[in-house]
Amino acid sequence: MHYKSFEEYSDETTEGIKDNYNKIISDLGEDTSRDGLLKTPERAAKAMQFLTQGYHQDPVEILKGAMFEESYNEMVIVKDIELYSLCEHHILPFFGKAHIAYIPNGHIVGLSKLPRVVDVFARRLQVQERLTEQILDCINDTLKPQGVAVVIEASHMCMMMRGVQKQNSLTTTSGFRGQFEKIETRNEFLKLIGK
Numbered sequence: 001m002h003y004k005s006f007e008e009y010s011d012e013t014t015e016g017i018k019d020n021y022n023k024i025i026s027d028l029g030e031d032t033s034r035d036g037l038l039k040t041p042e043r044a045a046k047a048m049q050f051l052t053q054g055y056h057q058d059p060v061e062i063l064k065g066a067m068f069e070e071s072y073n074e075m076v077i078v079k080d081i082e083l084y085s086l087c088e089h090h091i092l093p094f095f096g097k098a099h100i101a102y103i104p105n106g107h108i109v110g111l112s113k114l115p116r117v118v119d120v121f122a123r124r125l126q127v128q129e130r131l132t133e134q135i136l137d138c139i140n141d142t143l144k145p146q147g148v149a150v151v152i153e154a155s156h157m158c159m160m161m162r163g164v165q166k167q168n169s170l171t172t173t174s175g176f177r178g179q180f181e182k183i184e185t186r187n188e189f190l191k192l193i194g195k
Helices: 011-027 040-051 059-064 113-122 129-143 182-193
Strands: 067-069 076-087 093-103 107-109 147-156 172-178
Touching: 011 040, 059 113, 059 129, 067 076, 076 107, 076 113, 076 129, 076 147, 076 182, 093 113, 093 129, 093 172, 129 147, 129 172, 147 182
Parallel strands: none
Antiparallel strands: 067 107, 076 093, 093 147, 147 172
């Protein structure tokens, strides 16, 4: 399935998730018949489907749908790509920015496709480390560039709202393939993204 905004929900799936949320809210000690909570299980069910829509999208098809032959062979960077995901350990949000670079090897890709690939992988239950690798490998395996680099910086609500409760911590992950494994190319990329 190509990338699309997910606003259609399976009635059967919504109903099942809704029933589960209704039970969770009740088990927490709330009155699910209270006016403010009457539609909460259904809204939460639809929100969860939206936040995990990446399971139903194909990032390879997104990239292949906008690949163009081109002789350009210098670094291409898309930085400050907003991302929102859910930590698979607590199902709490983490959010931040991704920075992606690649050096073409006969093909370029439509620039909007790189943020869409980020969204596909981010809209799943994730850990930041795997998210970084999945984006990196998808671009590398599909475009077959001379090199690709991904850096993600994110704040994790599971560290901010619970557990250690550190409000100002930022987690940075990175991955490099091909030409970006060379220190001079990597340093050029990091300088251009302000790191």
